[in-house]
Amino acid sequence: MTDRTTTWTVPQIWAGRVAILVAFFSLWEQVAARKLIDPILIGRPSGIVTFLWQEIFVTGSLIKDLGWTMLGTILAFLLGSVCGVLVGMVFVTRPTVEALLSPILMALNAMPRIALAPLFLIWFGLGIGSKITIGFSLTFFIVLSSTVAGGRGGNPDHITLARTLGASETQIFRKFILPSAVPVIFNGLRLGLIFALLGVIGGEIIASEHGLGQTLTVLAASFKTSGVFAVILLLALVGVCITWGMTWLENWLLRWR
Amino acid sequence: MNDRAPHSMSVTSGRRGSVALARVSVNFGQLLVVDDVSLGVAPGEFVSIVGPSGCGKTTLLNFAAGLLPSDVIRGSYLVGGAPPVSGNRDIAYMLARDALCPWRTALENAELGAEIRGVPPPERRQRALELLDKVGLKGFEDAYPKALSQGMRQRVALARTFSLDAPILLMDEPFGALDAQTKLQLEDVLLSLWQREQRTVVFVTHDLSEAVSMSDRVVVMSARPGRVVADVRITLGRPRSVRALQKDPAYHELYSHVWTKLEEGLSP
Ligand SMILES: Nc1ncnc2c1ncn2[C@@H]1O[C@H](COP(=O)(O)OP(=O)(O)O)[C@@H](O)[C@H]1O
Ligand SMILES: [Mg+2]
Numbered sequence: 001m002t003d004r005t006t007t008w009t010v011p012q013i014w015a016g017r018v019a020i021l022v023a024f025f026s027l028w029e030q031v032a033a034r035k036l037i038d039p040i041l042i043g044r045p046s047g048i049v050t051f052l053w054q055e056i057f058v059t060g061s062l063i064k065d066l067g068w069t070m071l072g073t074i075l076a077f078l079l080g081s082v083c084g085v086l087v088g089m090v091f092v093t094r095p096t097v098e099a100l101l102s103p104i105l106m107a108l109n110a111m112p113r114i115a116l117a118p119l120f121l122i123w124f125g126l127g128i129g130s131k132i133t134i135g136f137s138l139t140f141f142i143v144l145s146s147t148v149a150g151g152r153g154g155n156p157d158h159i160t161l162a163r164t165l166g167a168s169e170t171q172i173f174r175k176f177i178l179p180s181a182v183p184v185i186f187n188g189l190r191l192g193l194i195f196a197l198l199g200v201i202g203g204e205i206i207a208s209e210h211g212l213g214q215t216l217t218v219l220a221a222s223f224k225t226s227g228v229f230a231v232i233l234l235l236a237l238v239g240v241c242i243t244w245g246m247t248w249l250e251n252w253l254l255r256w257r
Numbered sequence: 258m259n260d261r262a263p264h265s266m267s268v269t270s271g272r273r274g275s276v277a278l279a280r281v282s283v284n285f286g287q288l289l290v291v292d293d294v295s296l297g298v299a300p301g302e303f304v305s306i307v308g309p310s311g312c313g314k315t316t317l318l319n320f321a322a323g324l325l326p327s328d329v330i331r332g333s334y335l336v337g338g339a340p341p342v343s344g345n346r347d348i349a350y351m352l353a354r355d356a357l358c359p360w361r362t363a364l365e366n367a368e369l370g371a372e373i374r375g376v377p378p379p380e381r382r383q384r385a386l387e388l389l390d391k392v393g394l395k396g397f398e399d400a401y402p403k404a405l406s407q408g409m410r411q412r413v414a415l416a417r418t419f420s421l422d423a424p425i426l427l428m429d430e431p432f433g434a435l436d437a438q439t440k441l442q443l444e445d446v447l448l449s450l451w452q453r454e455q456r457t458v459v460f461v462t463h464d465l466s467e468a469v470s471m472s473d474r475v476v477v478m479s480a481r482p483g484r485v486v487a488d489v490r491i492t493l494g495r496p497r498s499v500r501a502l503q504k505d506p507a508y509h510e511l512y513s514h515v516w517t518k519l520e521e522g523l524s525p
Contacts (some may be wrong), residue, residue, distance in 0.1 A: 157356035164322045165373040165421075166344020175373070179360045256360045256401040 040223050047226030048233065055230070061215075066234065068210035069200055072128050076135025077196040081143045081189055083136075088147025088185075093173060098148075109141040113199065117206050126209050135199035139192035146188025150181030183254055190246045197242070201235070273337050273347065274300030274424035274457045276321060281332035283316050283325065290316050292482035293332075300424065301455040305468035307515070308478030309523060314461040315353075317483075318427045321459070322350050336425065346374060349423040353430045355414040357402045363389060363409075364398040367416040374421065381420065388416035392446050408439035412446065419450050425457045432467065444471055444499040452496050465519065469512045470499045477515060479522035487518035 008016070025045045031037055032044040039047070055062035091098035117134055124130035158176040167175070204213025212231055219227040276298040283291040291313040298304045306314050319325050321336050323343035334340065337347040349370065357366045364382070367389055371381035389398055392412040402410055411431060418426060431447075432440045448471055451458055462468050468475045469491055477487040491511055493502065502508040 157352055157354050161352060161356045163324060163343045164350040165370050167373045171373055
């Protein structure tokens with residue numbers, strides 16, 4: 001046994017994981033069924049399954065709310081990251097603009113966004129607009145700062161080479177600055193997407209007509225704890241999918257690394 | 258060619274592929290880096306500039322490439338008969354570090370220079386493929402730089418430099434970071450590329466053996482402020498093999514001659 005990293009095969013590892021989860025949920029179910037802890041506090045795995053079945057396949061309302069949340073998240077992410085990259089690139093190529101605007105934007109970014117949420121609700125209403133605004137206000141600054149960092153991190157030799165070749169400013173930007181910034185920008189995009197989701201759900205929890213955040217508050221207010229856990233489970237799943245998707249996209253885009 | 262001797266400076270200075278410096282000085286603020294350098298390089302000539310680190314060798318190349326601001330330079334510097342400008346299509350500049358783009362394959366990197374200078378895609382691709390073959394990278398066209406060794410990366414940089422049709426090549430210690438064996442290999446690759454096309458090469462190095470084995474002339478500079486202390490013609494035959502020269506007594510004799518000059522320059 002010189003190999004100390006693992007002595008289990010991959011299927012064995014998976015079987016082990018499943019066993020742990022089964023043990024955990026059985027224990028939970030038993031504790032709740034025997035009322036060792038009040039099910040109002042911890043819900044019940046069987047209740048979670050029933051809730052998911054009912055709301056996904058019978059009424060379909062969970063799917064509809066998931067749709068609203070995802071629509072808000074994607075729009076907030078797209079708007080926030082496009083604006084973040086564009087403004088960031090202007091900052092990188094026009095130092096005067098950056099000197100002018102950077103402190104103002106930093107001050108804006110220092111405001112706690114959730115505290116601004118009620119204001120966004122007054123301005124943009126209970127619908128998806130206010131949620132997009134909250135998500136946008138988080139994503140934008142994250143992507144902006146990563147774009148500025150990425151744009152600065154280029155190799156000075158590239159710029160020297162480009163000048164001796166007679167490259168135009170546009171060529172220097174397109175062929176050197178932008179591609180070398182992509183890995184750093186991508187870290188910002190990954191984080192920005194998570195924060196877009198966070199902003200949208202936060203907004204929905206505060207006040208909304210649709211969305212998983214709104215579902216969550218309604219369920220919690222009526223002590224449907226299993227339902228709350230079901231929504232949290234669904235959100236965790238969405239988070240995992242987002243992370244997977246971004247990792248896949250990153251590996252493909254940055255296959256040269 | 259019988260009228261070359263008396264007017265050679267003025268005749269060569271106007272020609273495509275020539276480089277001519279007359280009383281060139283460079284000051285960075287209070288710091289005098291290059292002091293009154295005069296030097297002529299004929300079209301097709303391979304001239305090395307050697308000197309201790311910090312004596313202004315890179316500065317001389319940057320000057321030729323039009324990278325220095327006009328307030329730090331004095332004297333007349335003619336590249337192909339005209340004053341230096343950045344982006345001069347007569348010049349291909351190879352930096353000390355390979356400066357490859359990690360997001361481009363070897364082929365795409367080799368094409369980069371020609372791409373920026375607006376050579377049409379089929380033509381520049383053809384040329385880049387040819388050069389990758391000549392520098393010994395056939396089969397690595399689609400490899401990204403991360404998968405290449407230091408020596409292979411410098412070969413790609415050589416291909417990128419030679420795929421420009423510039424008559425003047427400026428090279429700034431291109432093999433400085435390589436181990437001795439790889440260095441000898443790449444010196445021979447460079448010589449074989451140059452012998453085929455007879456372009457002008459201004460090759461900067463602090464490695465004397467490299468300068469003597471490859472050049473037609475070796476210009477020795479003093480410690481900063483850099484002045485020319487010797488201009489030695491290397492009378493070894495062509496075509497040469499750098500590796501074969503390592504055992505040639507004539508080479509060693511020239512080497513020790515240039516070495517003496519360099520030592521004189523170090524201790525004024
Ligand atoms: N742009 C610059 N501004 C100020 N000082 C410089 C600049 N470029 C080079 N120098 C200085 O000029 C001197 C010569 O530099 P360089 O030409 O790179 O020497 P070498 O290539 O011979 O080692 C060094 O002392 C360096 O610090
Ligand atoms: Mg140098």
